[in-house]
Amino acid sequence: xxxxxxxxxxxxxxxxxxxxxxxxxxxxxxxxxxxxxxxxxxxxxxxxxxxxxxxxxxxxxxxxxxxxxxxxxxxxxxxxxxxxxxxxxxxxxxxxxxxxxxxxxxxxxxxxxxxxxxxxxxxxxxxxxxxxxxxxxxxxxxxxxxxxxxxxxxxxxxxxxxxxxxxxxxxxxxxxxxxxxxxxxxxxxxxxxxxxxxxxxxxxxxxxxxxxxxxxxxxxxxxxxxxxxxxxxxxxxxxxxxxxxxxxxxxxxxxxxxxxxxxxxxxxxxxxxxxxxxxxxxxxxxxxxxxxxxxxxxxxxxxxxxxxxxxxxxxxxxxxxxxxxxxxxxxxxxxxxxxxxxxxxxxxxxxxxxxxxxxxxxxxxxxxxxxxxxxxxxxxxxxxxxxxxxxxxxxxxxxxxxxxxxxxxxxxxxxxxxxxxxxxxxxxxxxxxx
Numbered sequence: 001x002x003x004x005x006x007x008x009x010x011x012x013x014x015x016x017x018x019x020x021x022x023x024x025x026x027x028x029x030x031x032x033x034x035x036x037x038x039x040x041x042x043x044x045x046x047x048x049x050x051x052x053x054x055x056x057x058x059x060x061x062x063x064x065x066x067x068x069x070x071x072x073x074x075x076x077x078x079x080x081x082x083x084x085x086x087x088x089x090x091x092x093x094x095x096x097x098x099x100x101x102x103x104x105x106x107x108x109x110x111x112x113x114x115x116x117x118x119x120x121x122x123x124x125x126x127x128x129x130x131x132x133x134x135x136x137x138x139x140x141x142x143x144x145x146x147x148x149x150x151x152x153x154x155x156x157x158x159x160x161x162x163x164x165x166x167x168x169x170x171x172x173x174x175x176x177x178x179x180x181x182x183x184x185x186x187x188x189x190x191x192x193x194x195x196x197x198x199x200x201x202x203x204x205x206x207x208x209x210x211x212x213x214x215x216x217x218x219x220x221x222x223x224x225x226x227x228x229x230x231x232x233x234x235x236x237x238x239x240x241x242x243x244x245x246x247x248x249x250x251x252x253x254x255x256x257x258x259x260x261x262x263x264x265x266x267x268x269x270x271x272x273x274x275x276x277x278x279x280x281x282x283x284x285x286x287x288x289x290x291x292x293x294x295x296x297x298x299x300x301x302x303x304x305x306x307x308x309x310x311x312x313x314x315x316x317x318x319x320x321x322x323x324x325x326x327x328x329x330x331x332x333x334x335x336x337x338x339x340x341x342x343x344x345x346x347x348x349x350x351x352x353x354x355x356x357x358x359x360x361x362x363x364x365x366x367x368x369x370x371x372x373x374x375x376x377x378x379x380x381x382x383x384x385x386x387x388x389x390x391x392x393x394x395x396x397x398x399x400x401x402x403x404x405x406x407x408x409x410x411x412x413x414x415x416x417x418x419x420x421x422x423x424x425x426x427x428x429x430x431x432x433x434x
Contacts, residue, residue: 018137018310018311018314018315019137019138019140019141020141021310021311021315022137022138022310022314022315022318022387022388023138023141024315025315025316025318025319025322026318026319026322026387026412028319029041029318029319029320029321029322029323030322030323030324030412032323033323033324033325034325034326038323038325041323042323042325044062045061045062045063045066045320046061046062046063047061047062048060048061048062049061049062049065058219058222062320063320063321066316066317066320066321067229067317067320067321067392067395068222068227068228068229069218069228070313070316070317071229071232071313071317071392072218072228072229072231072232073232073305073308073309073313074229074232074309074313074314074317075170075229075230075232075233076214076232076233076235076236076305077232077236077302077305077306077309078163078166078167078170078232078233078236079170079232079233079234079235079236079237080236080239080298080301080302080305081163081166081302082163082166082167082233082236083236083237083239083241083298084241084298084299084302085160085163087241088241089160090156090159090160091160091163091164095365095366096160097160097164098359098364098365098366099157099356099359099360099365099366099367099368100157100160100161100163100164101164101365102355102356102358102359102364102365103157103161103164103352103355103356103380103383104161104164104165104168104352105168105355106350106351106352106353106354106355106356107132107134107161107165107348107351107352107355107380107383108132108165108168108172108351109351110347110348110350110351110354110355111131111132111343111344111347111348111351111384112128112129112131112132112343112347113347114131114342114343114346114347114350115127115128115130115131115339115340115343115347116128118338118339118342118343119335119336119339122333122335122336122339123333123336123403124333124336124397124398124403124406124407126397126398127336127340127393127394127397127398127403127407129169129172129173129176129177129393129396129397130340130343130344130386130390130393130394130397130407130410130411131340131343131344131347131348131384131386131390131414132165132168132169132172132386132393133165133166133169133386133388133389133390133392133393134161134162134165134166134348134382134383134384134385134386134389135162135385135386135387135388135389135390135415136158136159136162136163136166137310137314137388138385138387138415138419139158139162139382139383139385139419139422140155140158140159142382142385142419142422142423143155143158143382143426145423146423146426146427146430149430150426150430151368151369151370151371151375151430152369152370153367153368153369153370153371154368154371154375154379154426156368157368157371157379158379158382161352161379161383165383166389169389169393170230170233172393173227173229173230173393173396174226174227174230177227177393177396177397178225178226178227178230179225180225181224181225181226182223182224182225183224185220185221185223185224186220186221186224186226188220189216189217189220189221189224189231189234190234192213192216192217192220193213193217193234193235193237193238195213196209196210196213196235196238197237197238200238200239200240200297201240203240203242203244205238205239205240205297207297210235210238210239213235213238214231214235217231217234217235218231218232227396236298239297239298239301240296240297240298241296241297241298241299242296243293243294243295243296244293244294245290245293245294246294247294250290250291250293250294253290254287254290254291257283257286257287257290258283258287260279260283261279261280261283261284264277264279264280264283265280314388317388317391317392318387318388318391321391321392321395321408322391322408322412324405324408324409324412325405326409332402332405332406332409333402333403333406334406336403336406336407336410337406337407337409337410337413338410339410340407340410340411340414341410341411341413341414341417342414343414344384344385344386344390344410344411344414344415344418345381345384345414345417345418345421347384348380348381348383348384348386348418349377349380349381349383349384349418349421351380352379352380352383353376353377353380356376356380357373357376372429374425374428374429375425375426375429375430377425377429378421378422378423378424378425378426378429379422379426380422381418381419381421381422381425382418382419382422382423382426383418384414384415384418384422385415385418385419385422386411386414386415386418387411387412387415390411390415391408391411394407394408394411
């Protein structure tokens, strides 16, 4: 089981350490927003940055460049994770995917319905998508606080659930939070994506061509009315999972190159020279190419982007979007804040747990190994921790500043309570291991 646990533990380690950075950025934004510098801090993100070329101009406030630009990379990474899991991971088999699939469906439908019911007659009804989202970084960070006492099955389930939930959020954004569509731009963008997929299918993938195509698709979607981050998810579909070199060939050719490298070192006599020979340089170059061809473009891209997204893009997004001044004035919509918080906590718990329980009782799915229903209840609470994606959908759902801030308050409070309840529940239902 080591070959299964090691990649999962490495992933969890990355996500949980990044959750500290994300949490720090969130706290910093809240402190600054509620300090004497609050006005200047909040107004800073509204300053415009303009890129202009003959016949073309992009001018947006800083927070829009972050939400539409940097977050497209975040969504690209989500697309890579979804594709990998569907083709070769936890979602590649019906039995493995069933439980997280039903859990994610429940975690999307019930919170949205509960919010709609609670918010009837109140402003902000278009924010029904806000309580649907889950935040994998914070959720895994909470699991890590519990140490080795947490069964590996809980982590695997939570990761698979979060990926499916992210896919659902992407679809919600594409179909319900995109307006005034310019179909010509959309079809041209989809055509470019289709061409890149066909090229990759016939082993004609080029990262340089992909990069240029990705920029064009992003601009087309940005100008089309559909949210630009969807371009990131679609571009992930163009990245192939196939490897050019199999592991056996990598080993044999790599060993041959290293032997030649060693022979060249021996022929130079004693002492380490600063300058490598042409043969040594050629061996290193071929080893680099061999290593690149042995890793699939999809896995390589995912590996390279994970750190940038976890430690830079998500914290910047949180720093720019989490700031809300807690001033309970006449503009504050406490009903909206309360409804969002309740939908995140209660809605996700009921939705995730009930749909999971029902799928298991109907023998459609099964509990992960060493996991019981009490622990599943704890994970159901963690599913209500929807910080990053909830803030993102909040910015799409509302244009009124008072509604945006009120929703932020609900998101922050709901995420805090859901995370705390999840931690306590799992803490009480697992035993410490040495």
